[in-house]
Amino acid sequence: MAVQPAMPRSWRRETKPHKFCPGCGHGIALRVLGQAIDQLNIQDRMVFGCDIGCSLLAWDFFNVDTVQTHHGRTTPVIVGLKRARPELVCVAYMGDGGGYAIGAQHLVSAAMRNDRITVILINNTQYAMTGGQMAPTTLPGQKTETSPYGRDPDMTGHPTQGPEMVATITPESAYVARGTISRPKQLHKMVTRALENQIAGRGFSFVEILATCPTNWRTNAKNTWKFIEETMPTHFKVGELKVPEAFQAAAGGEGARADG
Amino acid sequence: MNQITHRIVEAYTGEYASGKSEVAVNRALELVGFGREVTLVDLDVVEPCYALRPIKKELTAKGLHVVAWETRDTVGLGEAGTILKAEARWALRRSGDIIFDIGYGVEGARTLNLIEGVDEEPSLVVLAVVNTSRPMTGSVRDIVEHVLMLERVDGLICNTHLAEETTAEVVQEGARLVGEASRILGIPVVATIAVAEIAEKIGSRDAAGNPVKAIKRYMPHTFW
Amino acid sequence: MSEKPITGEKRVFMTGNEVVAWAAVAAQAEIMYGYPITPQNEIMHYWTRLAPKFNKTFLQTEDELSAGFTTIGGVLAGKKTFTATAGPGTVLMQEPLAMAEMMRLPVVVVVMQRGGPSTATVIYSQQEVTLTTFGGNGEGFRIVYSTATHQDLFDYTIKAFNIAWKYRMPTFVLGDGYQAKMREPLTMYDPEERGVELVKPEPYVGLPGMPGEERPPGHYRNTYNTEEELNEVVNDHVKAYEQIQNELPEHDEFGTENADLVVVAHGVVARATKQAVEALRAEGLNIGYFRPITLRPMPDQALRAMADRTKKILVVESAQGQLARLLKESLYGKTVEIVPLFRPGVGVTPEEVMARSRELVA
Secondary structure (H helix, E strand, C coil): CCCCCCCCCCECHHHCCCCCCCCCHHHHHHHHHHHHHHHHCCHHHEEEEECCCHHHHHCCCECCEEEECCCCCHHHHHHHHHHHCCCCEEEEEEEHHHHHHHCHHHHHHHHHHCCCCEEEEEECCEECCCCCEECCCCCECCCECCECCCECHHHHCCCCCHHHHHHHHCCCCCEEEEEECCCHHHHHHHHHHHHHHHHCCCCCEEEEEECCCHHHHCCCHHHHHHHHHHHHHHHCCCEEEECCHHHHHHCCCCCCCCCC | CCCCCCCCEEEEEECCCCCHHHHHHHHHHHHHHCCCCEEEEEECCCCCCCCCHHHHHHHHHCCCEEECCCHHHCCCECCCECCCCHHHHCHHHCCCEEEEEECCCCCHHHHHHHCCCHHHCCCEEEEEEECCCCHHHCCHHHHHHHHHHCCCCCEEEECCCECECCCHHHHHHHHHHHHHHHHHHCCCEEEEEEEHHHHHHHCCECCCCCEEEEECCCHHHHCC | CCCCCCCCCEEEEEEHHHHHHHHHHHCCCCEEEECCCCCCHHHHHHHHHHHHHHCCEEEECCCHHHHHHHHHHHHHCCCCEEEEECCHHHHHHHHHHHHHHHHCCCCEEEEEECCCCCCCCCCCCCCCHHHHHHCCCCCCCCEEEECCCHHHHHHHHHHHHHHHHHHCCCEEEEEEHHHHHCEEEEEECCCCCCCCCCCCCCCCCCCCCCECCCECCCEECCCCCCHHHHHHHHHHHHHHHHHHHHHCCCEEEECCCCECEEEECCHHHHHHHHHHHHHHHHCCCCEEEEEECEEECCCHHHHHHHHHCECEEEEEECCCCHHHHHHHHHCCCCCCEEEEEECCCCCCCHHHHHHHHHHHHC
């Protein structure tokens, strides 16, 4: 008998195996989220919103009420829902294009209003579903279908520093972090805190997750790992950027550090 | 009224669509009729229509000085928003009587702060126009709440009407409500306003014992 | 508990935008999400003024995209939620409305038309008919009521919430800047006291029970993998819309029996038209009046029957033929002559309608 990997209770078995590519970071991000849902026991009082791009493949991923929206528009749908039903735990799940490009005004405005929602944003340095175009997070010199000679920061800017931006515009009650799928334990702590912060009614909660996309990166396992472990963190600093005092007190002043 | 020797400075304020402009126009023309020099100042900085602009020419022809934008001089009115005509700011430096028509808004009454010298003007009288057919000022409690929000109010004007459906009963019911609010607020009712034929039916005093004044409705011409 | 907003019937004097805010309260709407644009602003102003009194929710969003998508969120949460917009705002609103169409979400949108194209003028026009009836990348699965009076605005705003939640279809109240800003008397009433049943909203998400165990999870999407899958969904919409086409069309007409001419207009222009036709009939001319109240679906049957009974149709609108296009679609195959009186972006007076009508029956 084959050994089945442990699956979070909140995952929907009927839709597994999931449809993400082998080696894709979404699977790990969604496992971490599933475990956090189980641990916090919120499966029956949460709404999961997913965007366009690879994140939409999560539309039937959980045994959780789920709405798949338009590109960049998951944030306002979830804001409208949360304000209508504050007792629900509402998560907006999106990619870097949805959050930092087409939906940037929604992310910025929800953050500035300190909307009590949790935004989880997958950063894999390009638009994956549409075939590997340049994203706001594409690294300088990185080749994509729309930057075939490598991203030129002089012409197209530097990679968006999303959590840094969100941390700057949110009040102290917000939770802001950047995790990576290469550190699931640390990521689990971040995602859990991002949900707890909403449940406590404190403020906007945001986790950017560095994630792998070997299909569009055209990398083997070794180089995929090298890219996420070594290259991406030189542009995107992993760690917590904003932690409400309540967490710091509970953890005895010890946050989830970059080396967590 | 025609023996007044000092200058008259009146500001008409009140709820959205309460009839401020109508009352201000009638008052300004009444004073012109007494042979006085009168300037009517449009301080409605929000509303793109139903303000004085469309009837400016007609009023000027009647001998009024009108300080108001011409619609064609303003770009994207109500969008580019709050545009105060520079002339309006200095209106109190003019000679003769000054009638201000103040626009609405949560802070509408504070529009007067934009006028130079308003704090030192001894003749200033601020009058709140109330139409009790409007749900926001449809009960004594609502009227009192509303007038208190306006900060300075020296007198109330009952302008209760239902346009062409207005009857003497409608006006009298309004007069009773405004009269009651006036007692609670300790602010006098300066007049109850009605079009001539209804004012005639009511007589010189309304149901609450306040003076009745006949007016002509000009504002319906500001739209179509 | 908050107090009842309206008891008994009351004759009141208001602007059109205020009427919409009060009607939404009377319809027991709970949430408005919106973004400022003239000439609909006072809907938001009065909704926010009434909000604490009647325990209502409001958010001024960052743009109309957000206003539309938050409205979708409110509806998914099971609350009667609406928004209001105009002009370029109506353009942005098409994206969320396309999602509402696809997922059959009962959003209610009040459109107070302004001049176009582009920013244009802030007060008046009938140039958002095409956008409101058939905007978006879809098939126009929408319900659109075009109002002419303040009483219409009150009645049809209440009705829009009922129809939206009954048929699960985005529903519009299409007014214009004149109606929004003009003042006239109307009767306000509590719909339930009048015997109008208010359709109760139902949540799509956040239902009781453990999803996947005690109940299936609510999984809602607007993306499909295969053409066949999509075709099946759209065909279901087509079928639902056929029922709507049978049940919902509304219109107003008089004097169309064997008329020499019937004047067709909608919305505020129908007021001038009605006045003109009444005057012409008083002169003894055999001229009729027809006003579609629903522009989507159009009152096809009544229009086709009318076309069989008249010699000519004069279509009057403050646009360059946006109503006329809908009309021609309804009258396809009929040979009745259709004469335009198009005044894009400006008002139409009864005198203009009378003059043109006289020429046509001379």
